[in-house]
Amino acid sequence: MEKKSIFTGRYAGYSFQSFKKDLLSGIVVGVIAIPLGMAFAIASGVNPEYGIYTTIIAGILISIFGGSKFQIGGPTGAFIPVLFAIVIAYGYESLLLAGFMAGIILLLMGIFKLGSLIKYIPRPVTIGFTSGIAVIIFVGQVSNFLGLTGVEKHESFLPNVKEIILHIQTVNLYSVLTAVICLATVILTPKIIPKVPGPLIGLLVSTVVASVFFPSEVATIGSTFGKISNKLPEFHFPEITFERLQLLIGPAFVIAMLGGIESLLSAVVADGMTGSKHNSNRELIGQGIANMVTPLFGGIPATGAIARTATNIKNGAVSPFSGIIHGVVVLLVLILFAPYASTIPLASMAPVLMIVAWNMSERHVFVSLLKTKTADSLVLLATFLLTVFVSLTVAVEVGLLFAVVLFTKQMSELLITAKVLPDPDHKDEKVGTHMVTDIHDCPQISIYNVEGPLFFGSAQAFEQSIMNTIHYKPNVLMLRMGKVPFMDTTGESYLSSIIKDFSKQGTVLISGMKPHPISVMKKTGLYDYTGEEHFFEHTGEAIDFSLEKLDKNKCLGCQHFAFKECTALSAGIEFHKAKIDKHEEVLKQL
Incomplete structure (x- = not known):
């Protein structure tokens, strides 16, 4: 009975007309996911093709095994500070192992039906760390936007700000021009041609301008990371030792918690837009499977992407087939056009990520919660500041503890x-x-x-x-x-x-x-x-x-x-x- 509900229950009454809708939405979301996948990978400190691998593998597996009909999975901005910190501290190979371990944790959470527990995380905590992550992402792209050279990447926020200040005199006006062209195109495209994805057009226009008028004046993906291969990823199991497991269990737990929170938030958004009902425990199982398989092919951790899921729904998706098609579209683009992506300037990627950060900042909710001047305001501010200036791990731990203590105090007064x-x-x-x-x-x-x-x-x-x-x-x-x-x-x-x-x-x-x-x-x-x-x-x-x-x-x-x-x-x-x-x-x- 369970097998039937997983693989056929969500396709009841499926028709050729339904497939055409899924095909359209899958193509649109797939096109949008390509630049985002590369941008998230670069910001996380790894090669851009690893973001594409994640988009393909995780996107397909989350749609097949997840608990939401409309969920689009892949790399997201929320992971950037965590993954970048792991890469800086332990290296790319350790990131793969941490992602694999996070997949196991998510799978076990789903099996033991812990999906409903995530909804008990207070909203001020989630808004606090989401806004904090947005600030880190935005500031992290300033150096690429300005074309600064000699900037060393650090795990912490303040040293990265210091690096920008120290190297501000190395501003590259060609990079700034490229970034401004991309930013303007991304902002204006939805107003002029709503159906066309702004990030993709922005990357194309700014890349063409830079390639034609000043081809050797700006840093590109190819000059920084090397040529993007159009070959399929190879299977590789990360090296496992007891010492590495001990070292990475903390980061893996953070990845799992963050992935679980974001995927279920995305599923709730999808429910609100469609009137459907997701299965939270099945969603965690799907996320777990995806995050266990993706690192075996070089991919980074993935979760449900709220913006891409909303786009999927707005373009008429009716079943998980749209998510599967989105992964296949990205795969075809990788095989056919990957080498051309090497010419994309890093200055073009910066505005795309800055807009992602701006959209995920929850600024209106943040300000509204602060204005209440309640205990929730204190929890929000503490979580936000700790996320930015210490780490996401500490922020979530302290934020939750703070929320529990304040809630207990309030309840005791009742x-x-x-x-x-x-x-x-x-x-x-x-x-x-x-x-x-x-x-x-x-x-x-x-x-x-x-x-x-x-x-x-x-x-x-x-x-x-x-x-x-x-x-x-x-x-x-x-x-x-x-x-x-x-x-x-x-x-x-x-x-x-x-x-x-x-x-x-x-x-x-x-x-x-x-x-x-x-x-x-x-x-x-x-x-x-x-x-x-x-x-x-x-x-x-x-x-x-x-x-x-x-x-x-x-x-x-x-x-x-x-x-x-x-x-x-x-x-x-x-x-x-x-x-x-x-x-x-x-x-x-x-």
Whole structure:
């Protein structure tokens, strides 16, 4: 059944008309993917053909095995800082192994159905590191845009900025002119000819201008990386040693997390555009398979590409065939036209990547989150700054930790513990905090409203608020817990401390408790310790039970009158008679 759903379920009702739509969208996306694949590879510190290999292999495998009908996979800008850092620190061969390991991690995440966990990563964290990556990509292309020479590439952001400043006097005006022509063409093409991919036209126009008018004045892909071969990639398994595995497990995990996040975000975007529903765990399996196979042919890590996926949908794609066709188109271009790509100036590639960085920066959301001036703003800013000035790994780790701590603090503040008493002016005698005053409070019965999640972040404050206000040792402690939706074992531990401590002198009653907290108490044995007879569905029933536990002698002369029965009890009238009078009064009203 599963096999059928993977390979045939997404092609139900497929027709020749559907294939024509997939063919068109596949060709368009394939043409767009070629310059991007080369640009991402160059920015990642590897030869441009490796980006093309990735586009072909990963693009086809992600479409076949992934969980989205419309996902287009391949190299993306989000990976650039991570991959470049790995290449600088460990070398290209280690990048292949790290990518392979990341594929295994993604595959295992999909098999063990962890796809849904990625959606719990806070949005400020994803916006923070995405914006940070955009800044790194943009600044990283300044040297190519200006045609600077003698610039040494570094793993960190600030040394790279320093290199640009130190070599700013080596500006090549021919490179600047080439870059400006490409940039203008990329920006104007969609406005003039919306159906034609701007990056491709920009590269073609600027390359022709540079080749005709100043052929030897600007650095090209060929002069920098050598001629691009039109041969198919050869199979090569990266060397594996225990030391290398230890060294690369951290980078591999970052690649896997980043790939998983971006691919599922892309799938969600596709769902929103088409009304479809992707399978997150299957998507991770597809991403895992692609990232395990691609390095064996020299390719770099890949994931779902949001912009190319959106373009795929806008051009009429109806099935994963469009993604497969896109990979085949790139393969044909590699075989037929690869040598010509060697003449593309690096200055032409820079604007393409700068526009990618600009589009992925989420600048409007970034500014909007900052303006809220909330804890989310702090998480956003911390993640962004750490991504730019430290590393993406540290940024995500600290951002998540920061988000968890702030969320825990906010949730702990939601727990409210307040002393209450019945309001006789309310038709249902609802309890309220306004009824408790210095002269209107029962010395023998203490009733508390407990509202909010009772968990590790709020449990201690809950215990202290109860214990600090019952120092006068009442006979009955009643906890109204109908608005406690959740209780963890830490919360149970503190509740247990209250119950066991108070039970030495009096009785603890609990009313309105939800199923989840009750199940926790049953598992720990606290439910049986408290006694089933001490749990009530309604507060009124618990109050009636409490009145039975009163020391009638202490009620004589009491002037607090916290309950309706108190008038009779204070006067020494038999308690049961007071209850009968209460019932008679109710019957008269009826």
